Amino acid sequence: MSDHEQRGDRTDARVLALCGGVGGAKLALGLYRTLSSGRLTVAINTGDDFEHLGLHISPDIDTVTYTLAGLNDTERGWGLAEESWQFMSALRGLGGEAWFQLGDRDLATHVLRTMRMKAGETLSQVTSGFASRLGIDATLIPMSDGAVRTTVRTNEGALPFQRYFVEHQCKPQVRAIEFEGVLEARPHPKLLDALGNPELTAIVICPSNPYLSVDPMLALPGMREALRRAKAPVIAVSPIVGGEAIKGPTAKIMRELDLPVTIRSVADHYKGLIDGLIVDNVDAAEASSLDVRVGVTGAVMTSLEDRDRLARTVVDFARSFKAGNGG
Ligand code: FO1
Numbered sequence: 001m002s003d004h005e006q007r008g009d010r011t012d013a014r015v016l017a018l019c020g021g022v023g024g025a026k027l028a029l030g031l032y033r034t035l036s037s038g039r040l041t042v043a044i045n046t047g048d049d050f051e052h053l054g055l056h057i058s059p060d061i062d063t064v065t066y067t068l069a070g071l072n073d074t075e076r077g078w079g080l081a082e083e084s085w086q087f088m089s090a091l092r093g094l095g096g097e098a099w100f101q102l103g104d105r106d107l108a109t110h111v112l113r114t115m116r117m118k119a120g121e122t123l124s125q126v127t128s129g130f131a132s133r134l135g136i137d138a139t140l141i142p143m144s145d146g147a148v149r150t151t152v153r154t155n156e157g158a159l160p161f162q163r164y165f166v167e168h169q170c171k172p173q174v175r176a177i178e179f180e181g182v183l184e185a186r187p188h189p190k191l192l193d194a195l196g197n198p199e200l201t202a203i204v205i206c207p208s209n210p211y212l213s214v215d216p217m218l219a220l221p222g223m224r225e226a227l228r229r230a231k232a233p234v235i236a237v238s239p240i241v242g243g244e245a246i247k248g249p250t251a252k253i254m255r256e257l258d259l260p261v262t263i264r265s266v267a268d269h270y271k272g273l274i275d276g277l278i279v280d281n282v283d284a285a286e287a288s289s290l291d292v293r294v295g296v297t298g299a300v301m302t303s304l305e306d307r308d309r310l311a312r313t314v315v316d317f318a319r320s321f322k323a324g325n326g327g
Contacts, residue, residue, distance in 0.1 A: 010036040013201035013315045016194040016232075018143075020045045020213025021060040022077035023239055023247045024206030025067040027314070030307030031204065032068050032138050034315065040138040042068075043191045045208070046123065047150035047179055047216030048161050052100055053091075055110040056117055059162075060213065061127050061142060062109055069134035077247075080105045099167040124188055139190065143217045146185025150216055151178045161212070170249040174256045177211055182219045192226055200232035202318030207239040207299065209250045210269050211257070224273060233275040233321035235314055238266045241280040241299055267292050275321055278314055293321075 045060045066072035073081045083103035092098045116126045122145045131140045150161040154172035243261050245251040251261045259265045263279045267290045279287050280299035287294040295317040301307045
């Protein structure tokens, strides 16, 4: 039985989640398990995508897909469970580029995606095809079918995202982050439709890295306006808890960009876009001084129950806006 099938008490809320990779996918899973069938749309960052060994790799799309399908490796957070690495070892033996790990099972995803895109399918067609084959009854959409590539400007020069993140293990100091191609790209039409859906209960900005994973989406032409026009409350979940990042290089990047590692920085970053911010209990004192409505709860997701509970809290918080009784 998959993680999705274990729940009985679903809510009929309708949610659009904006999501990056590992951190965001945890909340996406909680939402998926909490909402009734077909009520979740996840728009996924594609700034991390790249061409590698002739293959089109979409790490955040795959992380969300594998996670919702119950196929992900929970230790690593990315890739498939019960993976083997024969391909990598053969590749290394031949002197191929081995800095980016592609598991044998995972490879099927990249090969098939690349073939289909070469044959004329869009990234979103491939993504929804995989999701339906894997039995996922949520709508998964790349933020755009246009190519957007995140480049990290560092003290060691400009690095394509995966070179920075994986090969250099986020060690170079970040000076600026750029999204190549973003001005020529457009938000996916289904993303715009979801944002404009009058029946939407909430737009949730998952606790993904605001600078690396959410900003590529916000940089798409028309995206900020569409978020501001949306009738549903926009709720961000803070990836910063107690002055540290829940996961990954968010805090390090904030320090390098001269930003205090606080929930206030997160609130400021999303200023004018969000109606509410969910923060962890340890940040309750600072929360009361922010000029955005704040929901205080346990925001660290260790267990499956944490994911469900946080998802339910986010939905209830969003509903309190419509009822006009929150804050
Ligand atoms: N992350 C790593 O730290 N090392 C890897 O070798 C690696 C390979 C990889 C392959 C497929 C995939 O879907 C994800 C992979 N990731 C790897 C994760 C990925 O780099 C990051 O999680 C995201 O791009 C950041 O959200």
